[in-house]
Amino acid sequence: MASSEATIVALHYLYPTTVFAYFAVTSLAAVFTLQDLGTSKGTRVQLPGRWTTIGLLAAFVSAHIAQLITTVVRSVAGAGRPPRDDLVVGQLSCVLVFGLQLSRIYDSQQPLWYPYVGSWAMALPFEVVDGVSTWLSSSRTASIEFLLVNTILVSLRCVLLAVLLGLFCFRCIRRTSLILDEEEQPLLSNTKPPRNNESVSQRQNGHSIYGSTSTSGDDSDDRPEMPRDRRRREAHEAMERRLEAGGNWLSYAKDFMIFFPYVWPVGMPELQARAAAVVGCLLASNMFNLLIPRQTGLIMDSLSGISGANPWLAVATYIVLRLASSESGIELLRQWLWIPVQNYSNEAITRAAYSHIMYLSADFHDSKSTSDLVMAIHGGTSISKIVENVLLHAAPMLIDLGVAVVYLSVTFGSYGGFTTVATGTVFFFLASRLIAHTGRDSRRRLNAHFNEYAVRNRGFLGWSTASAFNQLGYEDNRHANAVTTRWSRETQYALRWNCSVALQSAVLTFGLAASAFFAVRRIRLGQATPGQFAMLLMYWAQLCAPLNFFARLGKSISDDFIDAEQLLDIMQRQPLVKNKKGARPLKFVAGEIEFADICFSYDGRKEVINHISLCVPPGTTVAFVGSTGAGKSTLLRLLNRFYDVTTGSIRFDGQDIRDVDLYSLRDRVGVVPQNPILFDDTIMNNVRYGKITASDEEVYDACRAASIHDKIKEFADGYDTRVGEYGVHRLSTIMSADMIVVVEKGKIIEKGSHEQLILEKGRYADLWSKQAFLKPHKYTEDGDKKLDSSDIVNDISVDETKAQLSKVKPQSGDDGTGQLEN
Numbered sequence: 001m002a003s004s005e006a007t008i009v010a011l012h013y014l015y016p017t018t019v020f021a022y023f024a025v026t027s028l029a030a031v032f033t034l035q036d037l038g039t040s041k042g043t044r045v046q047l048p049g050r051w052t053t054i055g056l057l058a059a060f061v062s063a064h065i066a067q068l069i070t071t072v073v074r075s076v077a078g079a080g081r082p083p084r085d086d087l088v089v090g091q092l093s094c095v096l097v098f099g100l101q102l103s104r105i106y107d108s109q110q111p112l113w114y115p116y117v118g119s120w121a122m123a124l125p126f127e128v129v130d131g132v133s134t135w136l137s138s139s140r141t142a143s144i145e146f147l148l149v150n151t152i153l154v155s156l157r158c159v160l161l162a163v164l165l166g167l168f169c170f171r172c173i174r175r176t177s178l179i180l181d182e183e184e185q186p187l188l189s190n191t192k193p194p195r196n197n198e199s200v201s202q203r204q205n206g207h208s209i210y211g212s213t214s215t216s217g218d219d220s221d222d223r224p225e226m227p228r229d230r231r232r233r234e235a236h237e238a239m240e241r242r243l244e245a246g247g248n249w250l251s252y253a254k255d256f257m258i259f260f261p262y263v264w265p266v267g268m269p270e271l272q273a274r275a276a277a278v279v280g281c282l283l284a285s286n287m288f289n290l291l292i293p294r295q296t297g298l299i300m301d302s303l304s305g306i307s308g309a310n311p312w313l314a315v316a317t318y319i320v321l322r323l324a325s326s327e328s329g330i331e332l333l334r335q336w337l338w339i340p341v342q343n344y345s346n347e348a349i350t351r352a353a354y355s356h357i358m359y360l361s362a363d364f365h366d367s368k369s370t371s372d373l374v375m376a377i378h379g380g381t382s383i384s385k386i387v388e389n390v391l392l393h394a395a396p397m398l399i400d401l402g403v404a405v406v407y408l409s410v411t412f413g414s415y416g417g418f419t420t421v422a423t424g425t426v427f428f429f430l431a432s433r434l435i436a437h438t439g440r441d442s443r444r445r446l447n448a449h450f451n452e453y454a455v456r457n458r459g460f461l462g463w464s465t466a467s468a469f470n471q472l473g474y475e476d477n478r479h480a481n482a483v484t485t486r487w488s489r490e491t492q493y494a495l496r497w498n499c500s501v502a503l504q505s506a507v508l509t510f511g512l513a514a515s516a517f518f519a520v521r522r523i524r525l526g527q528a529t530p531g532q533f534a535m536l537l538m539y540w541a542q543l544c545a546p547l548n549f550f551a552r553l554g555k556s557i558s559d560d561f562i563d564a565e566q567l568l569d570i571m572q573r574q575p576l577v578k579n580k581k582g583a584r585p586l587k588f589v590a591g592e593i594e595f596a597d598i599c600f601s602y603d604g605r606k607e608v609i610n611h612i613s614l615c616v617p618p619g620t621t622v623a624f625v626g627s628t629g630a631g632k633s634t635l636l637r638l639l640n641r642f643y644d645v646t647t648g649s650i651r652f653d654g655q656d657i658r659d660v661d662l663y664s665l666r667d668r669v670g671v672v673p674q675n676p677i678l679f680d681d682t683i684m685n686n687v688r689y690g691k692i693t694a695s696d697e698e699v700y701d702a703c704r705a706a707s708i709h710d711k712i713k714e715f716a717d718g719y720d721t722r723v724g725e726y727g728v729h730r731l732s733t734i735m736s737a738d739m740i741v742v743v744e745k746g747k748i749i750e751k752g753s754h755e756q757l758i759l760e761k762g763r764y765a766d767l768w769s770k771q772a773f774l775k776p777h778k779y780t781e782d783g784d785k786k787l788d789s790s791d792i793v794n795d796i797s798v799d800e801t802k803a804q805l806s807k808v809k810p811q812s813g814d815d816g817t818g819q820l821e822n
């Protein structure tokens, strides 16, 4: 008899535990393998109508609640004592497990079937066995009314489960016949394809598919997408693409392994030892988390005389434990150990990312804005945050929670364990849902905030235009709307945030209330001491932090992955222009350059350089002249191998520049670009930039060779004169060049000396006649001369200018935007 009783007790615990374990494992597997993400990999069997399922499951949960009430009423009213633990905890657990299923089905438009259907199939035999065993064990002791109600409720639950399973089977059969029908349908459906810019997440039932990190949803504004939003959207889409390609989170995370050498201090035993010691500290913290509340209980028991222990000793032990676990104890040690490891990781990632980016070729740099690159490097530090979150926070907290459940179950019986698990589960689901909602409100709030600033800035910047068009009122209104929207969203966010905090705290308080109730009951039965009650209160307060952390963990990891996405994409790129295998250093002979019938296109569609052939003999000066966009800069970029020509070849002293070592080539080619950001420095440092290790004497020699040494010496500060930004292209240099090459639409249309081209009265003369090179400079508000990036310093005298202009006859139909490169 005792053994059958024990079997029934075990059954009451086994039923919800088995179903919950199955449901949790299969749900996690579905999330992990992305099966819960909808239909992108083909249609799948759906649960019977969502609302039908919700209705049937709600009735099933209600039947459990009804049975719980019946059990409590029967025990208290009949026997005058509380019901057995297994009966109450068993029923409560069933309410929790199936209540969770209910809330998840309610939340999801297309729930994945097998975690649910599988658990219903498992529940059915448990229900039958439970019903029969209760009948057999209580038939002699219980009243006929109780047996009747119990039988009705158990039968109802069995019927509900059978209906749910039956409906699902019916669905399966119908789907099979639909598939057979579909095989006879035309291949092309009438369904509209998704819009190009529609992200995968938006295609999945209007929901974000990867948790709460959606950038879609109703947080969009009418305003144009800001760089911050664009970066986030692109990273989010890249994440979705890679997730879909990988098929599960493990494959997805595997790509991030390229960061491993930066996160884990490979080859640095001291740092590795520190990381290992940190794990020890975490385990010690886990121990303190248990020992401190326990010691509080022991103090209480010693003070009340229950335990007979020395209260002074108990308090002293408490103080020691407290100190050891505090910021002056184990925390300090942990930080001391961990900070160098953490900083190593941030430093290594930042340095590796910068280096990698700097060695990528021009195609990459031309396609990215500086802010994109800066933000990508910044986002890379999230990698170490993920590792820290998982290893240093999640793992110890999981241990804390596990210990809590076991310890409370041992001290206060199954009720104690159950209330902890139940509160934790409800809190987790509630908090993660609330976080998703507040996350959306937070994005809306931030967007409104940035919009307000943008409108205000535009208003100030465009004040003269708004005044001239008499639109100050319109701008004022626009600003007022932006401010109102921003503050209404701030209010919305603040309210939702506070409500969500209140709700979470209420769940914890109810959990505490239930635990306290069960604890008091046990103390009154003499099964626990008042000291253990004090321990419970303290322990419970300690559990809030891990619960809060876990509720945010999913979103925080997913956000960190998104932040690191851009850097991952960059780190996976390889330069398009790189050294050939076995490339030899350039052999410098005299410095002859030959463009041999070269063609080039940036995008593979539009020819930017179109069959150009040109030979530049050693020691000659060639100036490239032509309209904006003619291809002058591109020619020089090709010479420097920023890109490789599509056809033809560029030869340096007879060697194809693609065959020689890239860096030996660049050692020989000096370029001063139109926007020489790095050249706002002294003449000495500018000349030395070509060879950083050059001595002053070598710099003088180079300038003597270029016949500018004497001129530089004439300046007040000589070689220490600062050239300033954008001050290095001179008109006189172009006029005195040995050869001027006029480029138009990627072709050479004229070449010769200045005098020859002026006399030819072609395009070059045309540019002169339009005074394209002689346009007055713009002046800043302070009266300083301001140069555009493409400006050329007009350093020829007024008389010389007049003389040159008199040689050319004005012609019509020119855009007058000619520029020079030399």
Ligand SMILES: Nc1ncnc2c1ncn2[C@@H]1O[C@H](COP(=O)(O)OP(=O)(O)OP(=O)(O)O)[C@@H](O)[C@H]1O
Pocket (backbone or CB within 6 Å): 366, 602, 603, 608, 626, 627, 628, 629, 630, 631, 632, 633, 634, 635, 790, 819, 820
């Ligand atoms: N990175 C790039 N990607 C795609 N197209 C480019 C890129 N750089 C230049 N182009 C295009 O190639 C053409 C030639 O540009 P290039 O800069 O060589 O002209 P340019 O003669 O030097 O003009 P400017 O005098 O204004 O500097 C233009 O149509 C330009 O828009």
